[in-house]
Amino acid sequence: MKLFNELRKHGKLAAKRHPMYDKNRFGKYLMVAMSVFWAGYLIFFGMTFAFALDTQSMEPYHLLNSGLVFVLAIDFLMRFPFQKTPTQEVKPYLLLPVKRNKIIDFLLIRSGLDTFNLFWLFLFVPFAIITLPKYFGFTGVITYCAGIWLLMIFNNYWFLLCRTLMSERIWWIALPVLLYGGIAAAIFIPKKSLVGDFFVNLGEGYIEGNGWMFAGTLAAIVAMWLINRKVMKALVYSELNKVEDTKVKHLSEYKFLDKYGEVGEYMRLELKLLLRNKTCKHGLRMVLLVVVGFSLVLSFSDIYDGVFMTNFIVIYNFAIFGLLFLSTVMSYEGNYIDGLMSRKESILSLLKAKYYLYSLGILIPLVLMIPAIVMGKIAVLMAVSWAIFTVGFVYFALFQLVVYNTKTIPLNAKIGVRQNTGTGLQNLVSFATFGLPIMFYFLLKTIFDETVSLYVLLFIGTGFIATSGLWMTNVYHRFMKRRYKNMEGFRDSRE
Template sequence: MNLFLELRKHGKLAEKRHPMYEKSKFGKFWMYFMSVFWAGYLIFFGTTFAFAFDGGAKEAYHVMNSGLVFILALDFLLRLPFLKTPTQEVKPYLLLPVKRNRLIDFLLLRSGLNSFNLFWLFLFVPFAIITVTKFYGVTGVVTYCIGIWLLIIFNNYWYLLCRTLMDERIWWFLLPVAVYGGIAAALFIPDNSPLFALSIDLGEGFITGNLLIFAGTLVAIAIMCLINRSIMQKLIYNELNKVEDTTVQVKSVSEYKFLDRYGEIGEYIRLELKLLLRNKVCKKSLYSITAVVLMFSLIISFSDLYDGGMRDFFVLYNYIIFGILFLSPLMSYEGNYIDGLMSRRESIYSLLRAKYILYSLALIIPFVLMIPGMVTGRVSVLTCVSWLVFVPGAVYCCLFQLAVYNNKTLDLNAKMTGRQNVGTGLQNLISGGAFGVPLLLLFALKATVGKEVAPWILIAIGILFIATSRWWLRNVYYRFMKRRYKNMEGFHDSRQK
């Protein structure tokens, strides 16, 4: 316990001494605001579900419990852009007389106690108060919420396992795909799937305080922790001791000759493509997010799993996730070679334009993947076009402002022990706002002008920002140059030694 408290204290001191701490304080207020917004969103849904599920053949909490697997799957997907593996804190302590196993145990314990694991209670607490209290009283609400919290913790460790393996080998994304695909097949292919009954019994056990159910959940959490511990220990050892995979051979190297015709902008687009496709961290992230977008597109196009507001959320997710993943740390990867970039006049401006063009063109990928949904009528063509225009316009304008303030170098190859996974308050603010504000704007427009006119307004806003992109990109460049010495100092100080 003393080690846990001491390392927790060290983590708080490291955050305060971080060069981005002052900007994090600025972003924390807005990050708290977005947290309150999403908490209110979940409370609204929890209350709505309580009344919507009431009055049927089954009790409302039985209906909710039958869908627990969908909540866990959604929780898994929402963690992908926001939560990384927690192993970056191991490296500074390896020279101290502290066992590596104890360090990993601390990281896993801290991950289980992360406040992110409590967020779903904003959905379940109001739901339970309305539906469970009248049969089982306050005790049933408390035990039910504790059980849900334990399920989310189990899901957290399951996510860490998958994320750790995917960071090591991208093909491990087939593991969660196979698991969730198998669960979906077991749920929907049989006429009366026993999994629904098992899910209902699990929730019922939480409500009634069944000790066997709680003990089984705790054992499952412990097993998942042990698996994570074993794998993380092995991978951290391999990375720190520079154990390379000699079986991988480079068969061909593309120089992207077709970009020569675009001059300096083409050169920086080529640089960005090499950054994404030749470095471990960027390449794994790119492949993982592409797989997630493909899976979301298939689910939205061929199932009724997400309807109404949730469908709008996940359609926007498909369009915005690439930008959030690679533009929220804007200039941080370039911190590894920022001195070379600063040696040429206006090279940063050209780099910003190249990034804007490349990531705007990348939105064609989710648009193409959504074509089956447009054909089946589950997503309107106008909605997809509106996000295709609005995201590179208004949303990217906000994300590119981070280029002025980011001054932390992110390692391109350290997957397990690098500190690149620690986001700042400002980055978290922009990432959360990139999801919340467009959705809020869409709902407001639908309520005021109607769902037919709302996409056209989004298109008009997007076109306005795209048409003025040269102006606001140059503004970002000028502000970056005013801070260039402070930023370069931060880039130098935060490089991996």
């Protein structure tokens, strides 16, 4: 216990002493505000379900319990943007006479006790208070909420296992897909759902304080704990010993870029950055999977045929590539920024190379949306307008972060590195470049018709593309004025 307390204190001190601590405060305040909003939303839904599900055939808690599997699936998906794999830096402790299992146990304990696992109680507590006391008293409310909390802890460790495996090999995404696909088939194909009955009985066992139900849930948590510990131990050992660094499958020189001079050389560097480093490759694969998935849903499903959701998916498909890699622009280069700064105006050529390469990357979602265009789900003008607007205005906004990003992101470390959320400015710019275009589009639609609104977007995007040389040079000069401050930040945040 003394060791765990020491590690917890070290974690707090490391966070406070990190050079990005002050810059992350705005992002933390924003997350708190969003958490309060969604907590209120869940309380409202909990009270609404308590009255809306009160039917003659079944009790409200039976109906809600039959859908617990859907709550767990939603919780699993919600954790991707908000929860990272354990972030305690393990390298210094592995050099000390401390068992590796104890370090990993601390990481897993901290993850299990994370307040995120309590978030769904904002839905279940008001629901339980309204529906359970008349039959089971407040003891039933307490045991039911305790059971839901244990389920969320189990889901937390299940998510950690999937996220850790997917960080190493993207093909592990098949594991949750097959599991949830099998659950969906078991629910919707047979006339009587055994999965629904299982969760009804599980929820009722929690309400009644059934010891076997709690023991089974705890056993599942322990089993998932042991699996996570074994996987994390193996991956930490592999990463610290750089097992994969010596394996090069093939070498690509991209010689077709030679004719573009220094800009072509930096385009080659950017391609190698994206395709050869573990962190970048993982992000690139996730982006491609999301774009392909959204494009297929948009093309062959009626789920998102509304005007808002259609535009949301289209702009998301175009913007996600830039949001992932350009919101952290220069952060990967922070690993070797000293070499880049040793050549006159090399940063300007690097910025141009990034802009040209990521602009060409827009062709991927544009091509993937051709089936949606053929199926009549979206118009050609909509796809082209949003693509041009993204390359023009959205990329212009994201490139402003070149001046202010000062945190180095490791290129290959995934397990033995402290992970941090983006700075407040990164979060604000990312939100603005994604949310404001949709708001602006619907504002235009209230004034003009859809065709005129799309042409306005096309015109704005074309204007920013035509003037890209001017605003990129402006970004470069502003960056050079702050270069010593930025370089200090890049050096301080290197692992």
